[in-house]
Amino acid sequence: MRLLPLYSAAGLLALCLGTLSISARTPFQVQDPESPLHQPAFTVPSALTDTGRVPVESHSGPLPYESWLQHTLNFTHLAPVIRQLEWVHPGPLLNRGEAHVTVVTPPEFDRILAPVGITVADLDALALQAGLQHVPFKVLCVGRQRLVSPEKAADTLEAYNLIVQADAWLDLRWDIWRLFVQRSGEPSAFDPAHFWPHITLGYSHRDLFVEDGMYKGINSCWRPVEMTTTNE
Numbered sequence: 001m002r003l004l005p006l007y008s009a010a011g012l013l014a015l016c017l018g019t020l021s022i023s024a025r026t027p028f029q030v031q032d033p034e035s036p037l038h039q040p041a042f043t044v045p046s047a048l049t050d051t052g053r054v055p056v057e058s059h060s061g062p063l064p065y066e067s068w069l070q071h072t073l074n075f076t077h078l079a080p081v082i083r084q085l086e087w088v089h090p091g092p093l094l095n096r097g098e099a100h101v102t103v104v105t106p107p108e109f110d111r112i113l114a115p116v117g118i119t120v121a122d123l124d125a126l127a128l129q130a131g132l133q134h135v136p137f138k139v140l141c142v143g144r145q146r147l148v149s150p151e152k153a154a155d156t157l158e159a160y161n162l163i164v165q166a167d168a169w170l171d172l173r174w175d176i177w178r179l180f181v182q183r184s185g186e187p188s189a190f191d192p193a194h195f196w197p198h199i200t201l202g203y204s205h206r207d208l209f210v211e212d213g214m215y216k217g218i219n220s221c222w223r224p225v226e227m228t229t230t231n232e
Contacts, residue, residue: 041226048077060120065106069123073099093202116183137166144222145214159208161198
């Protein structure tokens, strides 16, 4: 039996931002005209969510932060969204030149899964069984995270991403949790729901992570999105 999320994306955002209405353009259309989500939408090619023919990429290495599990996307369909961000952002942004959704992070693998003998090959096998590359997902909004640089107080670090959602990703993380427990892992050490799926668009100095105190969930929604059949 699959375990399901305890909340809906729209419901949680309602708690954060107040009165919402659902529209075809975006999952959230905030009534407050001062809200960032009331600004013009970013257009996102619907082809970005069609990944069944995108080759699987496995990431495994001997050093820390070299191993993780991802849903691989076609960067060609993300590039137009990055261009829109560059048009509205006042300064240059860095980007990865590729697109993916991280399903298991490098710290989770290095610190939690690998110590009980779970390998990237194990994760890849579970992902193949779950049909990870064929998982349909929703694009909820453009997210933004900002942080005063701990290295240089005069700098504000910024990261931008597409906040995305698919129940199947969470189901896969529960499958991984079950394997973790079977391998004698402490059940409370790996939390499948500790998960904020996103697609990185760009960042000012470096990317921002949970370890920086930044959460890339619907709480970080900055601009609405509109799905389109074109790739411009």
